[in-house]
Amino acid sequence: MTTATLPSGTAATGTAMTKKPITRAVLSQKALFESYRGDESLRPQPAPELTQTAQFVRWMARIVGVALMVAALGLWAFPGVDWTAELAVIKLGLTCFFTIAGALSLTVRKS
Structure with a gap:
């Protein structure tokens, strides 16, 4: 049996539709995922060597x-x-x- 999650937070299992609440953890993970722009953006970069x-x-x-x-x-x-x-x-x-x-x-x- 497969489970698909719809954008409104509703989970569809087979033919029965059940409401699945979206928690804060899911929202914060989604926000982090959407704001992530690759390895370069979130990792601290080393300071350039001084002349x-x-x-x-x-x-x-x-x-x-x-x-x-x-x-x-x-x-x-x-x-x-x-x-x-x-x-x-x-x-x-x-x-x-x-x-x-x-x-x-x-x-x-x-x-």
């Missing part, structure tokens, strides 16, 4: 990032002679800028 120039830029960005973060700490480790309020505000602003710029330079990724 020597791109590797050099990444390493330089890391070195500059570390240098900026060390400079941010150095502003307060070696304060100098003058401790006026205006200079403290400038140091605070430079510390924030150097820290943020250094952290962003350390996070350079492949593109």
Whole structure:
């Protein structure tokens, strides 16, 4: 005895017609099957290899990032002679800028 499924969710077995409910699992499998466009679309693709120039830029960005973060700490480790309020505000602003710029330079990724 063969069973055929009709598009409306009705299963036909021989001559008798019975209602077969469509479950969420069936719908999600159907949606996945319809959205699948071959092996290339759903599998993660490996990142392309970096050229020597791109590797050099990444390493330089890391070195500059570390240098900026060390400079941010150095502003307060070696304060100098003058401790006026205006200079403290400038140091605070430079510390924030150097820290943020250094952290962003350390996070350079492949593109």
